[in-house]
Amino acid sequence: MSHQQDIKRIMHRRAFVGNALRVAGALGIGGAVAGLTVRKGEGRPWVWQIDPSKCIACGNCATHCVLDESAVKCTHSFGMCGYCDLCTGYFHPEPIALNSGAENQLCPTGAIRRTFVEDPYFEYTIDERLCIGCGKCVKGCNTFGNGSLFLQVRHDRCQHCNECSIAIACPSQAYRRVPADQPYLLKLREAKG
Amino acid sequence: MSRPCPLSGHRPKVGREKARVRVCRGGPRRRSGTPCLTSAAPSVHNRVRHGVLDLRIAIALLALWTLLSLPALAVERFPPPDFSNHQLPVTTVPPPQFAANPYVDVALLALALALASYLAIRRRSRRGLFLLTIASLVWFGFIRHGCICPVGSIQNVTLAIFDRAYAVPWAVAAFFALPILFTLFFGRTFCASVCPLGAVQELVALWPVKVPAWVDHSLGLLSYVYLGLGVLFSATGTAFLICRYDPFVGFFRLAASANMLIFGACFLVVGAFIGRPYCRYLCPYGALLRLVSRFSKWHVKIPPDECIRCRLCEDVCPYGAIREPTVATAVTERRRGRRRLAVLIGLAPLWIALGFWLGTRLEVPLSELHPTIRLADRIRQEQTGRVQGTIDASDAFRNTGRAPADLYRQALALSAMFRTAGGWFGAWVGLVVAAKLIHLSIRRQRNDYQPDRSGCVSCGRCFWYCPVEQAKQGWIQEVPGTGPLFGENSLPAEQAAGRKMDLSP
Ligand code: SF4
Ligand code: SF4
Ligand code: SF4
Ligand code: SF4
Numbered sequence: 001m002s003h004q005q006d007i008k009r010i011m012h013r014r015a016f017v018g019n020a021l022r023v024a025g026a027l028g029i030g031g032a033v034a035g036l037t038v039r040k041g042e043g044r045p046w047v048w049q050i051d052p053s054k055c056i057a058c059g060n061c062a063t064h065c066v067l068d069e070s071a072v073k074c075t076h077s078f079g080m081c082g083y084c085d086l087c088t089g090y091f092h093p094e095p096i097a098l099n100s101g102a103e104n105q106l107c108p109t110g111a112i113r114r115t116f117v118e119d120p121y122f123e124y125t126i127d128e129r130l131c132i133g134c135g136k137c138v139k140g141c142n143t144f145g146n147g148s149l150f151l152q153v154r155h156d157r158c159q160h161c162n163e164c165s166i167a168i169a170c171p172s173q174a175y176r177r178v179p180a181d182q183p184y185l186l187k188l189r190e191a192k193g
Numbered sequence: 194m195s196r197p198c199p200l201s202g203h204r205p206k207v208g209r210e211k212a213r214v215r216v217c218r219g220g221p222r223r224r225s226g227t228p229c230l231t232s233a234a235p236s237v238h239n240r241v242r243h244g245v246l247d248l249r250i251a252i253a254l255l256a257l258w259t260l261l262s263l264p265a266l267a268v269e270r271f272p273p274p275d276f277s278n279h280q281l282p283v284t285t286v287p288p289p290q291f292a293a294n295p296y297v298d299v300a301l302l303a304l305a306l307a308l309a310s311y312l313a314i315r316r317r318s319r320r321g322l323f324l325l326t327i328a329s330l331v332w333f334g335f336i337r338h339g340c341i342c343p344v345g346s347i348q349n350v351t352l353a354i355f356d357r358a359y360a361v362p363w364a365v366a367a368f369f370a371l372p373i374l375f376t377l378f379f380g381r382t383f384c385a386s387v388c389p390l391g392a393v394q395e396l397v398a399l400w401p402v403k404v405p406a407w408v409d410h411s412l413g414l415l416s417y418v419y420l421g422l423g424v425l426f427s428a429t430g431t432a433f434l435i436c437r438y439d440p441f442v443g444f445f446r447l448a449a450s451a452n453m454l455i456f457g458a459c460f461l462v463v464g465a466f467i468g469r470p471y472c473r474y475l476c477p478y479g480a481l482l483r484l485v486s487r488f489s490k491w492h493v494k495i496p497p498d499e500c501i502r503c504r505l506c507e508d509v510c511p512y513g514a515i516r517e518p519t520v521a522t523a524v525t526e527r528r529r530g531r532r533r534l535a536v537l538i539g540l541a542p543l544w545i546a547l548g549f550w551l552g553t554r555l556e557v558p559l560s561e562l563h564p565t566i567r568l569a570d571r572i573r574q575e576q577t578g579r580v581q582g583t584i585d586a587s588d589a590f591r592n593t594g595r596a597p598a599d600l601y602r603q604a605l606a607l608s609a610m611f612r613t614a615g616g617w618f619g620a621w622v623g624l625v626v627a628a629k630l631i632h633l634s635i636r637r638q639r640n641d642y643q644p645d646r647s648g649c650v651s652c653g654r655c656f657w658y659c660p661v662e663q664a665k666q667g668w669i670q671e672v673p674g675t676g677p678l679f680g681e682n683s684l685p686a687e688q689a690a691g692r693k694m695d696l697s698p
Contacts (some may be wrong), residue, residue, distance in 0.1 A: 018488075019490065025488075029373055030374065033361075035368045036354065036361050037361055037362075037363045039360055044362060045295070045364070047289050050590075066448050077284055078281040082269075125282060126233045144489065146268065147268065155286075156290050158289070159288075160291065161340055162341055162345045162436045163345075165450075168432070170587070173565075184284070
């Protein structure tokens with residue numbers, strides 16, 4: 001009889017110790033993870049972005065995104081643009097004429113719109129619905145122009161993969177995580193000094 | 194001072210010379226004062242407007258000039274005009290769109306976990322678990338594209354520990370912690386019907402075969418190794434390996450590289466015969482949950498009352514997680530077992546030390562995944578003429594104008610880090626092996642057929658098929674015959690199932 005009671009008491013004590021350990025473990029895990037979250041008060045999400053100063057416009061952005069149509073698009077920093085008549089981001093290296101004929105254009109999808117502003121300036125805007133992020137214009141603009149065209153992950157399209165598939169394929173390590181409330185790395189013209 | 198344009202003799206505006214370009218964090222909140230992107234460079238000429246022939250000359254000259262002036266990436270060659278009556282368009286910066294609000298996501302995860310635990314442990318409803326599995330597959334898999342998931346979140350948490358600049362988002366932290374907390378109390382109910390990766394495999398486990406115990410145990414160690422690798426590569430900031438080789442996320446997104454789709458398809462085909470191959474032999478989060486589940490407060494129970502030892506549960510578990518009752522062992526046997534255990538425990542530090550030593554030798558293969566080390570290797574090979582030609586990565590490096598020696602130095606520092614990290618990884622593998630051996634040699638006494646707490650994913654098949662349960666639920670009239678149903682005289686499963694029919698009045 002007393003043996004039975006002993007066993008019961010032991011079981012009881014075991015259950016109590018077990019529960020105490022479990023609660024301690026739960027608090028430990030919860031606390032540690034919460035600590036990581038609130039460290040520096042930055043539990044905000046992060047997203048992927050291209051550092052335009054590293055991008056070499058290799059073309060991988062167009063093909064390696066998990067989306068069929070890449071989340072990366074050409075972005076234009078208008079303040080840097082020279083508004084050139086001969087835009088080397090817009091025109092083929094050897095254009096037949098300086099007009100919007102498809103044979104003169106560098107962009108494979110005709111995503112860049114060229115509009116006349118005032119003599120001799122033309123404005124170039126990107127139609128994001130057409131742009132595939134191939135970076136041909138970016139290369140042209142960087143090589144011969146002001147470099148005002150550059151590639152960016154457009155966050156209205158990006159899926160925010162935990163590991164970006166393009167980042168794996170990027171030869172110049174141009175991808176990095178940035179806080180979601182500052183999700184772009186734009187090229188801007190610095191005030192003249 | 195400013196040089197005249199070689200073609201038109203035009204002098205660019207003085208003062209624009211020093212114009213610089215910078216990269217700035219844009220978005221709703223802009224921060225200024227970020228470092229300069231390029232150094233000042235003189236503008237060569239202002240505007241080309243001479244006809245196509247001249248254009249070509251100009252381009253050729255410019256090309257030459259650009260080549261000579263590398264690594265200038267963005268150069269203000271053509272001063273932006275000052276328009277009097279033209280408003281420059283604004284560069285749009287659409288804010289990130291998350292497919293679901295993180296609060297909703299985390300709330301749904303908690304709800305699904307609570308529901309799964311309730312269905313597995315209180316309601317004991319296989320049908321309910323199955324429906325929840327499908328719902329989770331649809332929501333966490335196809336709608337949320339299987340990302341972020343607790344399996345991958347291990348890496349975010351690790352990165353946050355090792356990289357001071359990265360703070361793990363709270364929703365990701367919740368995804369990491371919630372299933373572990375639930376497992377601590379209810380067993381792997383997350384795996385039962387919340388995890389989308391588990392759900393796919395649950396649905397294709399059609400003709401499961403029994404995997405021999407030693408194969409099962411050995412392959413099961415792989416998931417701990419994979420966990421170690423996942424932690425190693427995220428801690429060193431190299432890669433998120435677990436995400437990169439997630440076999441099913443491609444199906445959820447309906448997009449992936451051909452290789453990954455084939456990889457995933459292989460898992461599905463194998464999964465038809467070997468239940469949940471990813472869960473059992475690879476999943477690093479499953480490895481964590483297996484450890485935690487061992488200490489869970491509650492766990493699915495097969496017979497609600499006394500086991501009649503019909504072995505139906507053992508037959509029906511596709512994941513080989515049912516442990517049979519133990520036979521009593523002789524005292525001498527038990528004593529020998531205890532001695533073996535003592536030896537194994539004594540050997541454990543040796544395993545760990547051996548692992549550490551072997552791990553430090555893994556420096557080269559491990560560090561090969563790091564882009565900087567790969568680049569340094571490539572540059573060295575190109576410089577010593579061991580490979581011909583260049584690749585995009587080496588071109589990109591040359592364009593930065595950085596000295597190769599600088600890159601080599603960085604690569605060497607990284608290598609040293611990988612040597613240490615490899616050592617810890619090896620020690621971890623040693624510990625896992627030692628723990629496995631110790632665990633295998635501990636004898637436990639079981640009177641009933643019981644699910645193995647770590648291997649069982651709480652899918653509910655075992656109690657669904659259990660005749661005792663069926664009688665209790667009123668699906669059959671009576672528990673089929675009793676008798677000495679274990680040992681030599683145990684009843685084959687088919688017969689026991691047949692008996693169920695005979696007994697209905
Ligand atoms: S993969 Fe990298 S280098 Fe290539 S276009 Fe994209 S960001 Fe630029
Ligand atoms: S050239 Fe390529 S990157 Fe540039 S606008 Fe066209 S599609 Fe987009
Ligand atoms: S994070 Fe995913 S969706 Fe976004 S750019 Fe990278 S691969 Fe594409
Ligand atoms: S073992 Fe891993 S993949 Fe399988 S259900 Fe559990 S968490 Fe998901």
